[in-house]
Amino acid sequence: MRTILAADNREILRQYAASRVLVAFDYDGTLAPIVDDPTCAPMRRVTRTLLNELCLRYPCAVISGRGRRDVSAYLGSLPIFAVVGNHGMEPGADLGRARRLVQRWRAHLSARLADHSGVLVEDKQLSLSIHYRRASRKRRSLAAIHDAVAALPSARIIAGKYVVNLLPEGASHKGLALQRLRRRAHCDTAIYVGDDETDEDVFGHPSPWPLLGIRVGRSRTTRAAYYIRDQEQIDVLLRALLACRRATRPMMKGKHA
Numbered sequence: 001m002r003t004i005l006a007a008d009n010r011e012i013l014r015q016y017a018a019s020r021v022l023v024a025f026d027y028d029g030t031l032a033p034i035v036d037d038p039t040c041a042p043m044r045r046v047t048r049t050l051l052n053e054l055c056l057r058y059p060c061a062v063i064s065g066r067g068r069r070d071v072s073a074y075l076g077s078l079p080i081f082a083v084v085g086n087h088g089m090e091p092g093a094d095l096g097r098a099r100r101l102v103q104r105w106r107a108h109l110s111a112r113l114a115d116h117s118g119v120l121v122e123d124k125q126l127s128l129s130i131h132y133r134r135a136s137r138k139r140r141s142l143a144a145i146h147d148a149v150a151a152l153p154s155a156r157i158i159a160g161k162y163v164v165n166l167l168p169e170g171a172s173h174k175g176l177a178l179q180r181l182r183r184r185a186h187c188d189t190a191i192y193v194g195d196d197e198t199d200e201d202v203f204g205h206p207s208p209w210p211l212l213g214i215r216v217g218r219s220r221t222t223r224a225a226y227y228i229r230d231q232e233q234i235d236v237l238l239r240a241l242l243a244c245r246r247a248t249r250p251m252m253k254g255k256h257a
Helices: 007-017 045-055 068-075 096-112 138-150 174-184 197-203 231-245
Strands: 021-025 060-063 082-084 120-123 128-131 155-159 163-168 189-194 211-216 226-228
Touching: 007 211, 007 231, 021 174, 045 060, 045 231, 060 174, 068 082, 082 174, 096 120, 096 128, 096 138, 096 163, 138 163, 155 197, 174 189, 174 197, 189 197, 189 231, 197 211, 211 231, 226 231
Parallel strands: 021 060, 021 189, 060 082, 189 211, 211 226
Antiparallel strands: 120 128, 128 163, 155 163
16 A cells, blocks of 8 residues: 555645546544544544535545434535435435344344443444444454344444444445445546445445545555555645645535435
8 A cells, every 4th residue: 555645646636636526535533533432423623624625626525334414413514515324325215124124133233232331232224333442341242243243134244443334235335325426426536535344345346437545544455555644644635635726716515415
């Protein structure tokens, strides 16, 4: 992997900025720091300010594992072109099957994991996230989670940073969501920044159009070609993208769509 912020790689950013490019981000661990309490994960003030300006110069999207209403609440009045939730599933059509599956999964997991202190099952209606960051015995808790999810029907299991995500098999994912948004924004290229395993659905998804994949944190297994050192460097990346377009006229404000 190569750091996108190195002097000899900044030309890559300039080339994408000069194109009709959609700029998309994951939320947790990318725009906002990872926190112990997943119900309280605001962006830093400086990140919000930079992102607001970025949205005036590029069509920007957020594609999050959170529910769409949840992540939209954190974004507030920012002029985001589009917000996608539940790992690329939301908004979407024919989601009744996913909701029914998640209801059954939650009942099963609540019973199986009730004795594991610090394990939280987050119900996002169309998917589940099982957090164990607060568990005092993390290995034991993770083993119990794997045992519990192994018996679930039609579940796609994606590991994360002290979290196990459960999605319906065959459901839309972040890579497909980015493709839809790029077409809707009439863009020829895309930049995507993410930090977790669910973002590999973007980095590794076959694409007939140029995609600049940037991972937060270096990884030996990622399919992203570039990285930034850590979440705090998102502000440096936003400033670099802004510098590429400050000579251009601001775009019209968008809204959550």
